[in-house]
Amino acid sequence: MTHQMVRDWDRTLVPTDAGRTDAPDPACPVEAALRVVGGRWTTLVIRELLHGPLSYRDLGRLLPSLSDKVLSERLARLTDLGVAERMEAVGFPTRVTYRLTARGEALRPLMTELYRTGTELLAPEAN
Amino acid sequence: MTHQMVRDWDRTLVPTDAGRTDAPDPACPVEAALRVVGGRWTTLVIRELLHGPLSYRDLGRLLPSLSDKVLSERLARLTDLGVAERMEAVGFPTRVTYRLTARGEALRPLMTELYRTGTELLAPEAN
């Protein structure tokens, strides 16, 4: 009779097998979501794009202390992950517009929930 | 007449001034929430504690490839942030129990939303 840890999963919290990992795993839904919103500045960029399509330059103006390096990295990652898309207009000077895809719009409820939870966490709880 | 960027905030997305920052800010609710759930292994530790109080050792058994260093760092941070609490039982060998505080329980809806959104993001969307 061994000491085995019997897991008794809360199916509301962890509805599918994909979330039952005992180590970080890219296929875990929670990781997948955090991969998109994680990293400094990322949620600010997403917030801007949730208000509508923007050019690279306008994004830079809205987030003035964000460096080109990080901005282009964030946009590249969001594009890779399929939540944003890049559209280059013909002509000069180059005009590039970033907009959220349908997948990107799907981030809205999560952003709202992050805001709501964060507000609770910041509140000077009556302990 | 200058080119000024007039922001027109979506009040559902950004209901209060706290979220209207143009740079990373600890007082932003979204940052506050990500500060709690951010970092490798963190959501796994929270997931375990959402199922009930656990000793340091049992946490280690549930997440076998998580090193002591990172585990104790995560627990210290969660404790600092007020979402978990540490209870040391008298006697030997030392027995320490970690449990979520009320603030920690407040993370449940966020964890569920992360799971839901992540599931959507992982789905092989019909583009």
Next chain:
DNA sequence: CCGCATCCGATTGGATACTG
């Protein structure tokens, strides 16, 4: 206008060993 290349300091997390 839209980036990428480079450099560089700071932070992160894994491995290992050791203590009360």
Next chain:
DNA sequence: CAGTATCCAATCGGATGCGG
């Protein structure tokens, strides 16, 4: 049992300068 201490490789993000 419950950690801390140390070391180290890898990643991250800020600053700056250049190119299409």
